[in-house]
Amino acid sequence: MNTQEYIQSGIIESYVLGMASSAEAAELEQLCLQYPEIKQALTDFESALEANALTKAIAPPPQLKQQIFASLKSEFVTVENKVAEKVSTLTPPLQETNVVKMNQPSRFLAAASIILLVISGGMNIYFYSKFKETTQQYQALVLEKNTLQANNQIMQTKSLDMFNSMQMMTDPNMQKVSMPGIAGKESNYATVFWDMKSKDVYILPNKLPQPAVGKQYQLWAIVDGKPVDAGVISDCAGLCKMKNIPAASMFAITLEKSGGSETPTLSEMYVAGKVG
Amino acid sequence: MEQVIQYSESELILLLSQRNEAAFSYLYDHYSGALYTNILTIVGDQEAAADTLQEVFIKIFRQIDSYDSVKGRLYTWMLNIARNAAIDTTRNKGFQKTKQNQELSENVYDFAGSAEIKSDDIGLRKAVHGLRPEWRVLIELAYFEGYTQDEISKMLDIPLGTVKTRLRAALKELHKLIKE
Numbered sequence: 001m002n003t004q005e006y007i008q009s010g011i012i013e014s015y016v017l018g019m020a021s022s023a024e025a026a027e028l029e030q031l032c033l034q035y036p037e038i039k040q041a042l043t044d045f046e047s048a049l050e051a052n053a054l055t056k057a058i059a060p061p062p063q064l065k066q067q068i069f070a071s072l073k074s075e076f077v078t079v080e081n082k083v084a085e086k087v088s089t090l091t092p093p094l095q096e097t098n099v100v101k102m103n104q105p106s107r108f109l110a111a112a113s114i115i116l117l118v119i120s121g122g123m124n125i126y127f128y129s130k131f132k133e134t135t136q137q138y139q140a141l142v143l144e145k146n147t148l149q150a151n152n153q154i155m156q157t158k159s160l161d162m163f164n165s166m167q168m169m170t171d172p173n174m175q176k177v178s179m180p181g182i183a184g185k186e187s188n189y190a191t192v193f194w195d196m197k198s199k200d201v202y203i204l205p206n207k208l209p210q211p212a213v214g215k216q217y218q219l220w221a222i223v224d225g226k227p228v229d230a231g232v233i234s235d236c237a238g239l240c241k242m243k244n245i246p247a248a249s250m251f252a253i254t255l256e257k258s259g260g261s262e263t264p265t266l267s268e269m270y271v272a273g274k275v276g
Numbered sequence: 277m278e279q280v281i282q283y284s285e286s287e288l289i290l291l292l293s294q295r296n297e298a299a300f301s302y303l304y305d306h307y308s309g310a311l312y313t314n315i316l317t318i319v320g321d322q323e324a325a326a327d328t329l330q331e332v333f334i335k336i337f338r339q340i341d342s343y344d345s346v347k348g349r350l351y352t353w354m355l356n357i358a359r360n361a362a363i364d365t366t367r368n369k370g371f372q373k374t375k376q377n378q379e380l381s382e383n384v385y386d387f388a389g390s391a392e393i394k395s396d397d398i399g400l401r402k403a404v405h406g407l408r409p410e411w412r413v414l415i416e417l418a419y420f421e422g423y424t425q426d427e428i429s430k431m432l433d434i435p436l437g438t439v440k441t442r443l444r445a446a447l448k449e450l451h452k453l454i455k456e
Contacts, residue, residue, distance in 0.1 A: 010444025
């Protein structure tokens with residue numbers, strides 16, 4: 001459509017001044033949405049009319065404003081009115097929610113702290129019992145370790161003694177005297193090692209029954225047909241060092257009272273062997 | 277004192293829709309003169325114009341929600357309320373009697389140059405005064421007295437199409453005169 005022709009037709013002025021028919025008004029309103037230049041022409045005339053009216057205005061009687069505002073007084077919504085309205089409607093629930101809001105977190109915190117305390121107490125008991133158990137286990141382990149260490153020490157000593165005994169047994173100066181079991185005690189056996197240089201005597205009780213309590217085996221050297229005390233056999237690993245015997249034709253072992261006897265109890269002889 | 281607070285039209289409309297007293301006070305201070313002048317050009321009597329203006333501002337305040345900014349400016353909307361209210365006032369029987377009495381008293385005492393404001397000197401009527409007589413009468417009847425074009429056609433015994441054409445031409449000329 002020819003918008004300029006429409007704008008120039010006088011319809012806009014007619015519309016603004018309230019003289020357009022409802023059909024004309026509806027058409028103009030529709031065209032304003034479609035054509036920005038028509039809308040602009042409308043606004044231009046409105047602005048011109050307004051500016052003209054404002055500059056050539058005559059003030060109404062001064063008391064009129066007061067009269068108008070007095071009659072509208074109850075209808076104004078002031079900031080104070082709004083606040084008062086809101087407070088009056090909101091105050092009761094606000095207070096209620098405040099009480100609940102102030103209490104709920106502290107109640108919750110109290111409950112939570114009690115629960116945590118109980119949990120903490122339970123944990124303390126649990127950890128203390130664990131601690132005690134672990135301490136006991138630790139002490140048992142320390143004891144076991146000490147025992148093992150002691151046993152190890154004993155074994156080391158024993159093995160050292162064995163080593164030393166072996167060294168002595170294989171010494172070329174060492175004379176070996178085998179002592180088999182005598183008649184009736186054939187299962188028994190012991191060996192004498194006799195250092196030909198120092199004349200020291202060592203005994204190896206290969207196979208002898210465990211002596212009864214208060215009894216001890218005693219070694220005898222037969223010198224010129226007579227038994228000479230060569231010492232009692234104590235609990236020793238490997239070779240047991242006995243007394244120094246300068247000369248002997250035979251060695252024998254009898255079971256005597258603890259500490260040994262002056263003369264051998266021949267009935268209790270276990271093993272015997274000739275030198276050479 | 278000059279108005280310190282200045283509102284944009286959209287701010288003003290928003291605040292008015294919230295029934296804000298300060299905004300309404302601003303609206304009154306800003307537009308009461310323009311609207312009063314318009315009412316006065318139609319009513320011609322200051323007291324009746326003041327009464328009409330009061331009625332108009334109360335209507336504006338109470339009906340602000342019916343204003344549609346898409347259709348036009350706030351002043352245009354208010355002007356139409358004022359014009360309709362003013363025309364209603366002139367059609368009121370009581371008012372017509374008072375008017376007649378006034379005219380009579382004016383005639384008797386010859387009030388020329390008195391405090392009475394001659395409505396021909398103010399507002400739109402002053403611009404209308406610059407139009408040719410055959411256009412001026414149409415604006416007078418259509419705008420100031422609120423007759424429909426059909427009514428004018430019958431009153432003046434002129435074809436409706438001619439009324440329409442002349443009225444539009446008159447309005448275009450009026451537009452020019454306003455802008456000057």
